[in-house]
Amino acid sequence: MPDASASKRIKALTKDNYVSWAVDFSALARSKGFCRLLKGTETCLQDPDKAEDWDTRQEKAGGELMLSLSEEQRIHVKGKEDDPTAMWDALQAVQQKIPGTCSNTFDDFFALRKRPEESLSSLIARVDTLYARIKDLRPPAYTLDFLDQELACMALIRALPEEYSHFVSALMLQSTLDKDAVVQVFIQEENNRTRRSTAPVASSEAVLAVSLV
Structure with missing residues (x-):
């Protein structure tokens, strides 16, 4: 059959x-x-x-x-x-094309830990699988400068506490993700949070949409 x-x-x-x-x-x-x-x-x-x-x-x-x-x-x-x-x-x-996809994979990669009953061979296989995914997600013209920018963005995003989860979610959905853009969005978010108690401001999602265009 x-x-x-x-x-x-x-x-x-x-x-x-x-x-x-x-x-x-x-x-x-x-x-x-x-x-x-x-x-x-x-x-x-x-x-x-x-x-x-x-x-x-x-x-x-x-x-x-x-x-x-x-x-x-x-x-x-x-x-x-x-x-x-x-x-x-x-x-x-x-x-x-999705910057957040690669950043999330890097996040998973560096968060890997050996499971209690896991063999070292199994751990190696898991590392290899995630490493292969990171390589597949790289754009064709990938350079060391691109990697440096990506790692800097990851460090900024990973350093944020849970209260910024909605801000991070909106950030990771943007079509572009480079260090200068992320820094500008961080500064704008800080300004928004400072003014929020006295005047209404645009949402984090709206700020990201404008800042990263």
């Missing part, structure tokens, strides 16, 4: 599991013979007989890929269903 639900064997892609999902789906693609097609290293041949087989595998790759996505992730590949390479690239690009 044919396996019509191979993608069901791997956990669907969500906003939080891109690295493990990508590893699992790449393995599935290799087992099904369309990994190179998925990653764009195999192109359509001019031979009509071979081109038909390529089209079939192209459709299969797109179908398997769509089945492996959660509902919230399917919006990112809308209109690309007939091009699995474009779908794959779009999903990877989404991970790199």
